[in-house]
Amino acid sequence: MDLHDMEMRAVYGRTLNELMDENPNVLCLEADLSKASGTNPEVAKKHPANFVNVGVAEANMIGVGAGLATEGKIPFCASFSCFASRRVYDQITISVAYANNNVKIVGTAPGITAGPNGGTHMCFQDLAIMRAMPNMHVYSPCDVYELRAMMRHMAAHKQPTYMQLIRSKVGRVFDEGVKFDPAHAVRLREGKDVTLVSTGYMTQFMPKVAAELEKEGIGVDLLHYPSVKPFDAETLIASARKTGGVVTVENQSIIGGLGGAVCEVLSEYCPVHVKRLGVPDKFGEVATEQYLFDKHGFGPKQIAAACRDLARVKKEKSR
Amino acid sequence: MSEPFDREAFDVRALEWRYVITDMICRAGSGHLGGALSLVEIVMTLFYRSMKVDPTNAKWEERDRLVLSKGHAAPVLYAALAYKGFFPKSWLPTMNADGTKLPSHADARTVPGIDMTTGSLGQGLSAACGIALAARMNKKSYRTFCIIGDGESNEGQNWEAAMFAGHWKLDNLTAICDYNKLQIDGSTYDIMNLEPIMDKWRAFGWAVFEMDGHNWDAIYDTLQRAAAVKGKPTMIIAHTIKSKGHTLTENKPESHNIKVPDQATYQKNMGAIAGGPVKLPY
Numbered sequence: 001m002d003l004h005d006m007e008m009r010a011v012y013g014r015t016l017n018e019l020m021d022e023n024p025n026v027l028c029l030e031a032d033l034s035k036a037s038g039t040n041p042e043v044a045k046k047h048p049a050n051f052v053n054v055g056v057a058e059a060n061m062i063g064v065g066a067g068l069a070t071e072g073k074i075p076f077c078a079s080f081s082c083f084a085s086r087r088v089y090d091q092i093t094i095s096v097a098y099a100n101n102n103v104k105i106v107g108t109a110p111g112i113t114a115g116p117n118g119g120t121h122m123c124f125q126d127l128a129i130m131r132a133m134p135n136m137h138v139y140s141p142c143d144v145y146e147l148r149a150m151m152r153h154m155a156a157h158k159q160p161t162y163m164q165l166i167r168s169k170v171g172r173v174f175d176e177g178v179k180f181d182p183a184h185a186v187r188l189r190e191g192k193d194v195t196l197v198s199t200g201y202m203t204q205f206m207p208k209v210a211a212e213l214e215k216e217g218i219g220v221d222l223l224h225y226p227s228v229k230p231f232d233a234e235t236l237i238a239s240a241r242k243t244g245g246v247v248t249v250e251n252q253s254i255i256g257g258l259g260g261a262v263c264e265v266l267s268e269y270c271p272v273h274v275k276r277l278g279v280p281d282k283f284g285e286v287a288t289e290q291y292l293f294d295k296h297g298f299g300p301k302q303i304a305a306a307c308r309d310l311a312r313v314k315k316e317k318s319r
Numbered sequence: 320m321s322e323p324f325d326r327e328a329f330d331v332r333a334l335e336w337r338y339v340i341t342d343m344i345c346r347a348g349s350g351h352l353g354g355a356l357s358l359v360e361i362v363m364t365l366f367y368r369s370m371k372v373d374p375t376n377a378k379w380e381e382r383d384r385l386v387l388s389k390g391h392a393a394p395v396l397y398a399a400l401a402y403k404g405f406f407p408k409s410w411l412p413t414m415n416a417d418g419t420k421l422p423s424h425a426d427a428r429t430v431p432g433i434d435m436t437t438g439s440l441g442q443g444l445s446a447a448c449g450i451a452l453a454a455r456m457n458k459k460s461y462r463t464f465c466i467i468g469d470g471e472s473n474e475g476q477n478w479e480a481a482m483f484a485g486h487w488k489l490d491n492l493t494a495i496c497d498y499n500k501l502q503i504d505g506s507t508y509d510i511m512n513l514e515p516i517m518d519k520w521r522a523f524g525w526a527v528f529e530m531d532g533h534n535w536d537a538i539y540d541t542l543q544r545a546a547a548v549k550g551k552p553t554m555i556i557a558h559t560i561k562s563k564g565h566t567l568t569e570n571k572p573e574s575h576n577i578k579v580p581d582q583a584t585y586q587k588n589m590g591a592i593a594g595g596p597v598k599l600p601y
Contacts (some may be wrong), residue, residue: 020427049456050456052452054479054483055479055482055483055486057479057482059441059442059445059475059476059479059485060445060448060476060479060480060482060483061447062445063442063443063444063445063446063448063476063480064445064448064452064480064483065444065449066435066442066445066446066449067386067435067445067446067447067448067449067450067451067452067453068450068452068453069449070427070434070435070446070449070450070451070453071449071450071453071454071457072453073449073453073456075449090439091439091442093434093439094436094437094438094439094442095439095442095445095446099427099428099435099436100436126550156476204444255415270531
């Protein structure tokens with residue numbers, strides 16, 4: 001079966017089962033959202049002794065995970081991204097990152113993908129706040145095969161980590177066999193006119209946008225960042241030097257996340273024009289993806305327009 | 320390992336620890352004296368009579384674990400670990416000095432013999448639950464101890480952990496509440512009443528004991544009784560006196576964090592230890 005036909009959360013559950021088959025120290029921790037995370041019934045049934053449901057108590061889930069990690073366990077602790085990050089920020093900061101405990105935190109339904117749950121559940125700042133925490137890796141996979149590679153990496157490396165997990169099906173970006181290395185961005189397309197940088201949910205839309213721009217004569221250097229921290233500055237700087245302009249796109253606030261990381265690096269090492277696309281400084285709301293893309297201006301149409309703008313400015317400057 | 324109980328030797332050592340703890344805090348210029356002094360007898364009984372530990376092998380897999388959730392009481396834990404030989408006593412007077420291995424709050428990253436880094440109140444009991452659960456998963460017979468504060472018990476996460484331990488019937492977990500009835504802003508009865516504290520823990524599925532937290536026999540006997548409980552986690556409510564043995568601050572909320580700006584204040588504090596003076600071991 002092509003895993004691209006599956007929901008991301010189902011692939012999460014399946015992959016976690018495989019990791020738990022291989023290593024009895026890998027554990028599944030849930031806070032009463034195991035069905036939403038894709039681990040129930042699959043993981044709960046196959047590995048009942050290593051499946052721990054703490055109930056609706058995310059702070060305790062992080063603390064129990066930290067305690068388990070001190071004993072060599074590798075707990076994958078999942079909840080909606082709003083609860084897995086901002087609700088338990090101090091627990092993660094002290095019991096996981098500061099204490100250097102090998103806990104894997106999985107924030108599901110990131111950004112606008114929280115859809116019908118609306119503004120209370122839409123977390124637009126998890127990449128930003130988790131990135132600001134020392135000793136924390138922060139990942140956002142774009143498709144099923146990258147998710148699998150990332151989870152394998154997480155289980156194999158002793159490192160506090162936060163990973164976003166989209167629950168729904170997503171478009172194909174990679175095939176089986178894709179490698180994940182947090183030190184490296186992935187170049188999905190070469191171009192010389194504009195650098196387009198994305199992560200997580202938004203990356204699936206990028207290849208099509210870039211292909212269309214190419215037809216218009218705008219060459220897009222397309223970079224996907226599966227790891228927002230550590231952040232591959234070298235690839236970004238080289239690309240910005242070449243193109244002279246960067247557009248960032250994320251399913252997050254434009255404050256402090258991927259766009260923030262890009263601006264921090266470029267303002268110090270290669271100041272070029274950067275346009276950040278995502279949610280402006282606003283809370284979420286119950287709405288369809290299309291509505292939110294249009295309202296906040298970060299859907300494929302707006303991304304293409306931002307790239308055209310940058311390419312045009314660059315052309316005018318060079319005249 | 321446990322040593323034969325010699326009341327006189329324990330009394331002498333307790334006095335020494337009170338000197339050491341007060342000296343460490345005074346040298347640092349400030350620190351959490353009251354909540355460390357209230358735990359001297361309990362921590363000494365744990366390390367000298369109840370817990371299986373090996374100072375030559377701090378990470379020994381079969382050792383009993385201790386999470387000092389009220390991480391600000393670290394000085395008493397540092398005294399215990401140094402006296403047991405986990406690290407040289409010469410480290411003790413370096414607490415809070417630049418580049419020290421002994422920060423004001425308990426730190427498992429730098430201190431041999433500490434099982435969990437703590438300092439943000441309310442988190443340690445959850446970690447202790449994880450450690451106790453890991454023992455069950457790994458089929459290990461070690462026991463997990465966790466010391467929480469009474470003021471700390473205001474934090475909601477404790478009660479999430481209480482529910483968890485009760486639900487999972489973690490009978491390899493013993494928590495001790497240092498019930499000195501004082502928190503930073505005043506009496507626990509006035510600031511945030513914990514009573515009926517025994518009933519609260521019972522309601523969460525724990526076996527609950529109470530003891531005089533400064534009485535050697537009571538502490539040891541209660542720990543023994545707690546270890547014998549099957550099918551439930553155990554909570555020991557330890558009635559203690561904040562800043563016990565320090566006449567200047569005993570049973571005063573100000574003892575929570577004392578300030579020692581000068582030599583005169585240092586001398587005043589060191590001279591306030593009942594039964595002293597004794598020679599510092601470094």
